[in-house]
Amino acid sequence: MTDTPHDSDTAPARASRLPSAERQAQILDAAVEEFAERGFAGARMAAVATRAGVTKGLLYHYFPGGKLDLFRSAIAGCVNPLLEEAHRLADGFTGSRRTLLESLIDLGYGRQEMEAREHILMKLLLTEADRFPELSELYRTAMLQPALDLARQVVEAGSAAGDFRPGAADEPGLAHVLLAPVLMGSVWRMMLGPDHAPSATAMRDAHLDLILRGLAP
Structure with a gap:
């Protein structure tokens, strides 16, 4: 049937x-x-x-829309609260963009301890996206692109304010590099488990040191 x-x-x-x-x-x-x-x-x-x-x-x-609609709504239930929190933080921030960037990265590392639902859905995205292009597109539009856009906006505003070097936001790949360690840390936790994955605190400290030095005016 x-x-x-x-x-x-x-x-x-x-x-x-x-x-x-x-x-x-x-x-x-x-x-x-x-x-x-x-x-x-x-x-x-x-x-x-x-x-x-x-x-x-x-x-x-x-x-x-069937299964894809269900999957999209389940992903949105996990991702939207984090994106909304990040935008609230950015919209109401009054300090330097350097401090804002630190706070956003802290937010990302703080969410590496996934709930069971998030773990299941992220694992499915990673393992089945190559077989189902619609899942890859869902990941790009619902998760990756909004985060990249926010990262670019923060760096662009920081350059305009003198917190970061001029033109940094226009460099190809910069926003991806800003996000990649946070995303990879989540993948490692799924693959290796929290006992064997790299320390989120150590990764966060090294990540911030590298990007803030690289963005320095």
Whole structure:
């Protein structure tokens, strides 16, 4: 049987009484369980509906794009709070851009201790992106590009204020280099475990020393 939104499965009465936001959160929890067990390729919308206790029709009502919509929403639930926090920090900052950059990098290293859901979704992105270009594009647009844009904005403002050397934000690859150690630290923690991965504190100190020296006016 094909995995379509027209199956006549039924939902428990409790699902119909849930507010919309709680119901969607319930569905996303079920989706993460399904992705963790079966991977992106093996995950099925019908199985997610069963885990969540809803009809498949209701599942497609909230996520009409199917699995990719579910995965995108699960990623957004993990990534958006961090991006929003970073933008709040940047928008309300009154000190030097050097200090702001330090604070943003601290924020990134502070999130290396991932919750179970974040760990599952990041692992799927890393292991299945080569088979599913849509996952690679999702990573680029939802996670990487917003972080790169913010990094460039901070460096550009710092150059204008005299905190960083002129034109630094225009150098190709600079924003990627600013982010790469934070992202790699997260990957190492997933691969090696917290007991064997490099110290986040030591990486943070070395990272800041290198980039602040390199950006110095």
